[in-house]
Amino acid sequence: MAQIFRRRSNSFARAGLVAIVLLTGAIGGIAYAVYWSPWETRQMIPIPQTVPFSHEHHVYGLGLDCRYCHTSVEKSAFAGIPPTETCMTCHSHIWNKSPMLAPVRRSMADHTRLQWNRVNFTPDFVFFNHSVHVKHGVGCVTCHGQLDQMPLTWKSHTLFMRWCLDCHRHPEKYVRPENEVFNLNWTTTNQLALGRELVKQYNIHTKQLSDCSMCHR
């Protein structure tokens, strides 16, 4: 009986085996890359808004404090989005004819609410609290990035659980003095030593920070 397969079939079979491994790896790799890519994480993608609000202009250009608009950041879980009234404290006087701000003026006049596209959010089963982070020396910039350089706002970090846990397990890598929390450009040369000091000072129970119940309820 003649051979069904020729000699070179062996090579094809071996190459096939290698190809299966490589292909599986490649698919996995692509999936991984997609998962961590901005397409999935929405990181670094400026989110369009009805009114193209620029943090760069307001924070860097004008030097407004975060808390001027995000009033409840020290008191509540939610940092607060300014009501139309807050915008109009200035914009009834300056740029009060600008077509860019027409939706804001309309909101004020018709008593309809402005709608912003949300930039940073966690899933419904995660309960993040701004006040406790701010009180314990987590700076705005640590999570939200260099907002003073964002013409349109984008998400700076994935906000994935692994990212949260990095700080919850090693807060000393990130905490800063309480009075520097709202300073977007604060730096230190000796973060770890200062961090350890601050963790003690803030009375942060690092062990407890990785309990499930810290964020999930």
Place this chain on the structure above:
Amino acid sequence: MTDDLRLQKDLERRKSNPQPAIRNPQSFWRSLEELSGSEKFQKSLHREFPPNASEFGNFNRRNFLKILGATVALAGLPACTKQPLQKLVPYVHQPEELVPGKPMHFATAMTLGGFATGLIAESHEGHPTKLEGNPGHPASLGATNVFHQAAILDLYDPDRSQAVLENGDPATWEEFVGAIHDAWQSQQSKNGGGLRILTETVTSPTLHFQIQQLLKKFPQAKWHQYEPVNRDNIREGAKLAFGESVESHYHFDKAKIILSLDSDFLYSHPNAVRYANDFSEKRRAKFPQTEMNRLYAIESTPTLTGANADHRLPVSSAEIENLAFALAEKLGAISKPESGNSKHQNWISVVADDLSQHRGAGIVIVGENQPARVHALAHLLNHSLGNSGRTVTFTESAQANWANQTESLRELVNDLRQNSVDVLVMLGGNPVFTAPADFQFAKNLRKAKFTVHQALHVNETSKICDWHIPENHFLESWSDARAFDGTTSIVQPLILPLYAGKSAHEILDAMLSPPGRDDYEIVREFWKSQNSGDGFEGSWHRALHDGLIESTSLPEKKVSLKQFPTDPEKQNSKSGIEITFRSDPTIYDGRFMNNGWLQELPKPINKLTWDNAALVSPSLAKRENLSNGDVVEIESENRKLEIAIWVTPGQAENSVALPFGYGRKSIGRVGVRAGFNVYELRTSSSPWIGNGAKLKKTGKTYQLVTTQIHHVIDSDERQIIREGTFDHFQKEPDFVAKDSASPVESDTLFEPKEFPYNGYKWGMVIDLSACIGCNACTIACQAENNIPVIGKEQVAAGRIMHWIRVDNYFRGPPENPQTTFQPVPCMHCENAPCEVVCPVGATMHDSEGLNVQVYNRCIGTRYCSNNCPYKVRRFNFLQYAQYDVASYRPMWNPDVTVRWRGVMEKCTYCLQRISEARITAENQNRRIRAGEFQTACQQVCPTSAIVFGDLNATDSRVAKLKTHELNYLMLGQLNTRPRTSYLAKLRNPNPKLSS
């Protein structure tokens, strides 16, 4: 498989060693099935969930493989979904006091049967999400009952009436105002002779004022009041005894001996929340435990009051009158030795002795269903025992105009019959459904020329009225109301009306002076006119803030006995059985029919859900060869009703209890087709007790669903319930610890390692002596934790979702068993059996000792619930949370995850409240103070039976109670080291009766 094997073994063992028909008389039982040792019960005992819970219904192999294939193919797809973009919608003008993300609290009040209970409503960004009791309000003291807790669901009920209707067609409020005004004009000439107003019980000073105004304008007009749960007998009894209708107030905190004659003062009295608190004041665990009150109850059907009695005597309701006279005779209050009842002679004389030994510290209280004569007799007894003025005091009624409501409605019906009613305005209520059957209200209502009905739902009455006006929920409208003791509250809305509703005030105002003002103006103007001095603004704001107007409680009134009946009414001894009518423990008079929380709440004694049933005694069932779910025909006064029966331990032998409220024809999606309409048998001549009824088996059956044998734990061998008598406890304070089985510490494969709980250490103690079994905790937990409603079929499959259940255990003969209630939440075991079996780490321990469930990790293996000896874990077998009903969304607690299909859930010790308190404390750089926050079940409990707190804080109440001699662990012998413990139940039986 292992379950089945174990069951098989157990059944074989039982077969080879048959149990006696009646087991150890000291042993507890959960249901009659258990008492008879049925196989169904054994099955239930051996499973994590009741039988059928984990099965998929009718399912063959082919379908299974199809679904399995589809599951595998589609499983990866959900991972590809990207979270959709969300919108942030800030205010235009943000209210000054509002902090986004923080709830605000407002005082308001809810009425039931007219009487107000002060509430504190929690509001998240403008939507109310939870109601709690107002600690400063005398009828609440911070607690509430099941109806108050469930009221929030009514607000968001998508089936509520949403538009003004004219003969069933949508119309506008303006059109209505025009129409009523036209109808009005014709009344001008007749002085309102054809005008009638029908309301429910009114305590609102503003509404009363408005009605007075109307009657002043139209002197011939008439105001009628009717509610099916009325207090006519109490009124007539007081009139009989004192010549005037005064309200009796009972001071259970001062009473040592209490005799209840068919009164359910712990649950269905208008002041029950307060009474339950006062009553348990002398029963709950203390240091030292020196005194305890004693409750005797005579009743025909088991109520919570009877279940909490130290001695309970089940007799038919009609016989109670004889017993009351026998007692009066024994006490020498009347001199007519006409005691025909020798059977209970001993019982009565012992009670008489006990009462007379505690003169001035006793209470005789009579239920609203007993005839006026018995009430008058009780007044006489309290008077002659010196209780009047001490434990029983009298005031005017808080009602605006306390009328005999049955007579009031009769007068209206007679006028309708004679065609003399032109305009009939009904504010609330549902008389077509609830009026006595002999009034033929529906038929007569059609004789009125112009009818208006205001209601929360388009109900039976709305359907045959010319105009229907949607009623504003009390959280949507301004009003005022008085509590049972007269304390007046302003009812403050939490939200603008969701639909085109109007309040009763607005309707009356539109009638008096069209186009009418809104209810805020009406209520405010009224109180402004009441304020003699200046400074109205200050007192108004104070009243709104406090939830009550200061010193508005009614002053005590001196009354003197005028006369009293001297011998019992001769009963024409009819053959047949007695039927008694009761308001339903969860849906009241039918008004909560469309409330899923209340429908699904197991009824306190028999744990029925979603239906009512005729409650018959075990002996009557045996005689008539009836079993649970058999449909019988009950004939009374030539009216017939087919209703399913439920064999109820403790029911009086020849008496059948019929809870009314069910069987509604016009209500929303939830309540339709549930239960039987008992009102069809209820007549004005026998509104509570009917004699000479006939009962006939029809051969049909009806599926009744009870949770009584769900989640059962073998109570006998394992000492689930510990109890003793007060006397025994005095002699042997450590009797609980003495015979508790303790765990064998070495029985573990793990290296014993102590985790130091250095921070907070949460724990709970539940005092079984204080718990009255009212279920308020179950429903408060449901409201707080977004627990879904699953429906009758799912409950029947054993999938009920409540995180805290109230088990009841019986002991003794089924004719008159002792009842013990035991609330069971998650025990938060330190050695939690559930944690070690989870393959994905979805149930974990945290550093404060909480056993936490992580929904996003859970893949639904259900190993944890299989391994939980307490059976407290609940699984979302289907998508129960109703994401698709838009109106429910603002109701959900935003601090708690809404669970989805396929995940396990259970009690979290209100983790969201712990977190909130911890964050607040940490932000202020301090520890959480003792009593700074409460769990939902603890907060609602009218008897403070549930105590929660930090075990490391030695000054906390919970830490102290953990050292009480009565403290015991449920299944502590398993070495699970539960954080929830119980205080053994103490009873205070009279030694003369217990032998």
